[in-house]
Amino acid sequence: MNIRAKNMQTPLKRARGLGSAKDGTGHFIWQRVTAIATGLSGLWLLGMLLTLRSADYMVVHALVADPVNAAVLVAFLLGMFWHARLGLQVIVEDYVHTPLAATLAQLAILFVCALAAIAGVLAVLRIALGS
Numbered sequence: 001m002n003i004r005a006k007n008m009q010t011p012l013k014r015a016r017g018l019g020s021a022k023d024g025t026g027h028f029i030w031q032r033v034t035a036i037a038t039g040l041s042g043l044w045l046l047g048m049l050l051t052l053r054s055a056d057y058m059v060v061h062a063l064v065a066d067p068v069n070a071a072v073l074v075a076f077l078l079g080m081f082w083h084a085r086l087g088l089q090v091i092v093e094d095y096v097h098t099p100l101a102a103t104l105a106q107l108a109i110l111f112v113c114a115l116a117a118i119a120g121v122l123a124v125l126r127i128a129l130g131s
Contacts, residue, residue, distance in 0.1 A: 027086065034083035041076035061127060070128035074121050081117035085109055 048069060052060055063069055088109045096102040 027090075031083065031086045031090075034079045034086065038076060038079040038083055041072050041079060044072050045076055064124065064127045065130065067128065070124050073124050077117055077120040077124070081113045081120075085113040088113075 048063065052063065055063075064073065089106060092102055092105045092109065096105055
């Protein structure tokens with residue numbers, strides 16, 4: 001007798017329990033959104049850097065202190081570190097199979113990305129607010 005004939009379950013019933021379909025789409029969308037935001041703000045900052053080839057400290061300081069440039073720089077930092085966290089999360093989920101090691105790696109990724117983003121944003125705000 002055919003194996004398919006013995007199995008009377010529907011395809012949906014056979015697929016249940018084979019993995020989670022709860023958060024993959026949202027993760028995929030946020031990864032693309034952060035990639036686009038980082039790319040666009042990165043192009044802005046690249047153009048800004050190309051204009052600063054022979055600038056001195058005061059010119060660079062004034063350029064970063066400009067509210068529009070500071071906002072783009074903060075958006076770049078937040079988008080970049082969020083995108084990095086999402087990408088590293090997928091790598092850990094795919095390649096680290098020990099639950100304890102995976103949890104520790106996820107916490108380390110979250111901590112390092114958050115700390116770096118906070119440090120970068122505070123540095124930009126310190127320059128932009130003039131302290």
